[in-house]
Amino acid sequence: MAKRPATIIHVAEKARVSVKTVSRVLNNEPNVTPDLKERVLAAVEKLGYSPSKAARTMAGSRSYLLVAFNDRRLTLDNWRSERGNEWIDQMLYGAMLRCEQSGYHLMFELVDRESDQLEKQITAVLSSLQPDGVILTPPNCENPVVLGALKKRNIPFVRLNTPVRGQGPRVYMDDRAAARQATRHLLGLGHKRIGMIAGDYKFSSSIQRVETFVATMEAAGIAVPEAWVYQGDFTFEAGVAGANALLDLPEPPTAIMASNDQMALGVVSVAQARGIAVPGALSILSYDDSIGVRLSVPSLTAVRQPVARMAEKAADMLITASASGEKLTAGSQLLPFELMVRASTGPAPR
Amino acid sequence: MAKRPATIIHVAEKARVSVKTVSRVLNNEPNVTPDLKERVLAAVEKLGYSPSKAARTMAGSRSYLLVAFNDRRLTLDNWRSERGNEWIDQMLYGAMLRCEQSGYHLMFELVDRESDQLEKQITAVLSSLQPDGVILTPPNCENPVVLGALKKRNIPFVRLNTPVRGQGPRVYMDDRAAARQATRHLLGLGHKRIGMIAGDYKFSSSIQRVETFVATMEAAGIAVPEAWVYQGDFTFEAGVAGANALLDLPEPPTAIMASNDQMALGVVSVAQARGIAVPGALSILSYDDSIGVRLSVPSLTAVRQPVARMAEKAADMLITASASGEKLTAGSQLLPFELMVRASTGPAPR
C-alpha cells in the first residue's frame, strides 16, 4: 500500500531514454535535443518525480544543503526566556527563502562555543550532512576552532556580521559607523555622561562598539572612565545588572546604550523599577531592533541591522559558488544599517 | 588538501573487522563481542568518524530526518512584519532539541495552503527528502490534501494542536476548555457584551473557540448576536479591522477576545488610537501568550499554549516509532494550557 516514490529509472523507461539523459535534463546540462527534453519532462510530471536528495548527495559533488551554525547558549536562552528570537527568525527568513529558490535546504545547527568538544561537534555535522556551504553567525564566525575545522575540510562558508576581515568571505554591516552614529545621536541630545552595556567580548563586534563609543566620546572632548562601560553577556539579566551598576555610580549617566535588545530591555525594567523617567531622566538606546524594543514603553531608539538581507546574501553566495563549481571568492558584502530614532532617547536633563 | 571524511570502510580496516560489524556497533545491534565493540568505537573516535546521513538514507529504511510543514502565508507574514514568530520559535525549540537527542534532524518546510500545487509540493518534499516522520501544524494538520498525501505514502505524522480527532495521532491542548475558561474569566468580571475576533476558519480551533465562546455565553444567559463575532485571519490588520467593527456597534462590547496575539495587539492599538482605557473601558484577551502580548501596555491576559512541549512530544512520538520500526499508534496526547491573567482584563464598566 505504501506507494514507493518514482525513481530516475522509472522516468527513463517512461520517456524511453537512458538514465543519463534524464539526469542531463534534470540538471540543465547542454546537448540534449528539445524533443528528448520534452519527453523527459513530461514523464517527470506524470510520475510526480522528484530526485532523491540522498542519492544525489552520495553520487554527486553537491548535497543541496546549507548549514547555519548558531550559538547554542544564546539561542537556547532566547527560546527559554521566550523574549523572542528576532535575530534567528530573520536569519531563517532570509536564508531559507533563498535556499528554496534553488532547490536547496537549510539546516539549522546549534553549537556550544564553550564545549571542549566543539571541533568534534562541527566535524560530525560536516561529515554526516556534507553541506555545500555553511553560514556562520556570531560568535562562531570568529571562533578559530570553527573556522579551522571548516578550512581543513575545504567547505565554503560565509561569515555573518563580523568585523574581522581576512578570514574568508563575509556579509556584514558597518558596526563602527553604527556605534559612531548612535553615540553622536546621544551627544547631539546634549548627553555628557553616557554609559554602555557591552556584549560578550567573544563577539568582536561587542569590542568594536565599545571602542568606537569611547573614541567618539573622546573626539567630542569627553573621557570615558572605565566604570561607564559594563560588560554583559547579551542576556536580559546582564542588562539589569549593568543598569544597576551604572545607575549606582556617584554621578550616574544620563544615557545608556546597550549592545543588544535583551540588555536594553533590562535597562528599561530597572529604570521603571527605580522610577526613573525615560527619556526624561535617562535615555536608552539598543543595538537590535526587535519587537520587544519596538513595543517597549517607551519604544526604544535602536540600530537596525539588516539580518534577513545579510542571511539571504550569504545563502546566495554559497549557492552560486556551489552551482558554478567555482571556489567562493573571499569578497565581503557591506549592507546598510539604520538608526531608528524612537521615544527612548531625548535631550539630556539640564 | 580537502580532507575527505572517513568512511565506514576506514573504520572497519582500522578496527580489523568487517564493515557489517561496524554497522552493528553503530546501530546498537545485539550479538557483538564487547572486545570488538570496543575496537570499533576506538577506531570511530580516532578517525572522527560520523556516518553519512545520505548513505544511510539510501541504503536503509531510515533517514534520521523529520519534516515540519508550516503554513507559508502566516509564517511569511509574521517574518515580514517583524512582529515576532513565537509559535514557530517554540515549535523549533521543542522539536529540534528532541531530534538532536537521537541524532535526528528537523527540516522546516513552508507549504502554501491556497496553492493548487499543494499536493505536488508535499510529494516533492517527501520523495526528495524521504523523512521518517512529519510534524503538521495548523492549518495543515486539518488539510485533507496534506493528510491524504501523507497517508498515500504511508509516512508517519503527528498533528499539532488540532481538535480534529480520528485522522491519526496528535498532540493537542483542550481548546474548548481554554475558550470556556477565557469566557468565564470575562463573565466573572461582570462583562455582558463581549466581542470576539475569530481566526481564519481554515483553522478548526478557530471555529471551536467561537462555538465554545457562544455556548458559554448562552449558558450564562447571554445570547450572542452575530455582530459580536468578527472573522479575522490572524493578522494584526485583521485585529484592527475587527476592533473597529466591534467598537462601532451601537452598543459596543466592554470586552474583546482575539483568537491570537497579532489580532489582540491590533485591538490594543485601536483602543489606544481611540483613547479607550484598557481595561477601564475595554478588557482585552489573547489566545497566544507571546512576547508582544506580555510587553504590550497594558500586558495582556492570554491563554498560554504549550507549543514547545507539544512539538517535543510530537518529535518524540515520531522518533520512537521510527526507531522501533513499529507503526505509530493513533493515540492522542493532551497537554495542559494555562490562562495568564494580566493587566488587560478588569471589571466591566458599570
Add this chain to the structure above:
DNA sequence: GACGGCGATGGGAGCGGTATCATTTAAGAG
C-alpha cells in the same frame, strides 16, 4: 572519400551505508 572533430546519447562504475544470507565459531546435548 577518408578522416578528424564534435554533438548527442548510452553504459557502467562507484558513492557509503544497510539488509540479507552465508559462513565460521563456540557451547551444550547425547
Add this chain to the structure above:
DNA sequence: CTCTTAAATGATACCGCTCCCATCGCCGTC
C-alpha cells in the same frame, strides 16, 4: 567425541543518483 544449534562475524547485493568514458552518427575539410 561427534552432532546440533545458536551466537558471532563476514561477503555481497543493492539503494538512486552522478560522473567518466565509450559509442554513434553527421558534418566539414583537404
